[in-house]
Amino acid sequence: MINELKELMLNIGVEERIVNEVGPDQTLAGRVMDSVDYTAFIVAIEERYGVKVTDRYALKLRTLNDFKNYINIGVE
């Protein structure tokens, strides 16, 4: 799923070099994605996986692994 999430990052316009380098436990805010990217990423995840990311949970999703775990719980 990490690769799928990276695919979504490319889809929303994050630079390929950055996407290739980002690790699953690396904090995304600031260095990898800015606020606009973050929002577009959340929207892309909601549409792809059919999960809803509320404000409360959005503030806890800092890394790709955080997103993966959230999606897995949501899908179950």
Next chain:
Amino acid sequence: MSTPNAAVELLTHNLELHPEKIAYFCGDKELSFRELDKASRRFANLLQKLGIAPQEHVLIALPDCFAFPVTFLGCLLSGVVAVAVSPNLSEEDLAYIIKDCGARLLVALSELAAPLSVKGNKVNVIVCDDQGPAEDAISSEDFGTPYQPLTDDFAYMLYSSGSTAKPKGVPHRHKSLLLPGDLVGKSLLGLTCDDVIFSSSNLSFAYGLINSLAFPLRFGATAVLHPGKHDPRAILGIIMQRKPSIFFSVPTIYTQIILSCTVRELKLPMRLCCSAGEALPAAVFEEWQRLTGLEIIDGIGSTEMAYHFISNVPGKALAGSAGMLVPGYRARLVDDNGSDVPAGSEGSLLVNGDTKTPCYWNLPEKSAETILPDGFIRTGDIFIERDGFYFYRGRNDDLIKSGACWVSPFTVEEVLRSHPAVADCAVAAVSVGTLNKPGAFVVLKPGTVHTTALQRELRAHMMARLPKYMCPVRFRFMEKLPRTSTGKIQRFRLREKII
């Protein structure tokens, strides 16, 4: 009838009380109140030597650096109207604003690529460094008596995006710079000369102008200016270096700081954190409080009203609410017929107060549409009021507030329509959590298939042509768009409500 010159009111008492105190930090540099006063008078002198008469317009397109307050206050001292705009405007938008306000002078960090003229007269450009215009040509000693404004004279003007593609000039009188100091700064926030103020919102916006110019000068506080990017690391770096007691920012920045934080608790030097620009989600308020122990004092204002008219109060902030009506202002929530809605019902917010603009510049029809005969201004926002607290529920027009900046759907649609695959499109607010963002609804040309590659291409197309905050966060593909019988797009049918 005359009225106090805001620049005189803001500068003089500081010169008398603590002339050597630091008025502004910017990077590693400092500017004292004495130096600020001297540089402002030097600029006022330059304007007079250039023959810029009182009530003529000078355009200031500068980032947050010393040159901004110097040139802004210099304009006011000489009675010239300071028109403050973002330094990141395209040359096309800059040219539009210069012609709209008839500015004879542009103050910027660099020359224009192509010369401009207004009514046959060339627009001069004063190129500044971050300190202000070059010193050698002008002296502060030659500047005589500051301009004595009349009550109806304008002091400054800002430009605000509208639902059409062109921005609207919002002029303000001198009192609009002075009243927020008492109504909000003193009465609600308890600002004093011991405060150090850092606002991440730029001086060219109404919020940033009062935060970083009117408030610090009114109270003799020190302000921190940051001309660079608003990323969470840079902002936290400034906070740790300059230790502000008051931090003004927007929900997006608070969110990004929370998301970039890898520690469980964050010890910050502020006694107050304030937010405006768009509705602060309750979750952001609560998480910030958990992380830092600090409330975020959310409020709402507008360029038309110069600053906040609804605000939370320190110690009593309510998560998810924009706060209560600021004493001195009046508000109504009305239905489509203009009648007050029953208590607890959604209504369109009208507001009135002494800091309101009298008109939109050169737009009598738009002015009449927005500023009602009884003096109330239509904000375009929908609210619910409960027990005196106001809760934001969205817009009643097509404008979108994203990242605390206005997004005109027309501007975005024009760019989107220029992509060869797009036959038709509309842009409307979509909800992401409790915030609105621009969403694109696209009808593709016959034979064009919606693929991931096309979606990436559309996104890249938008990002190459528009500021990022204007770019749609979502593309939805449709067979056709909702339209009236006369063909007008019904964006309200696409708009998602905030729950």
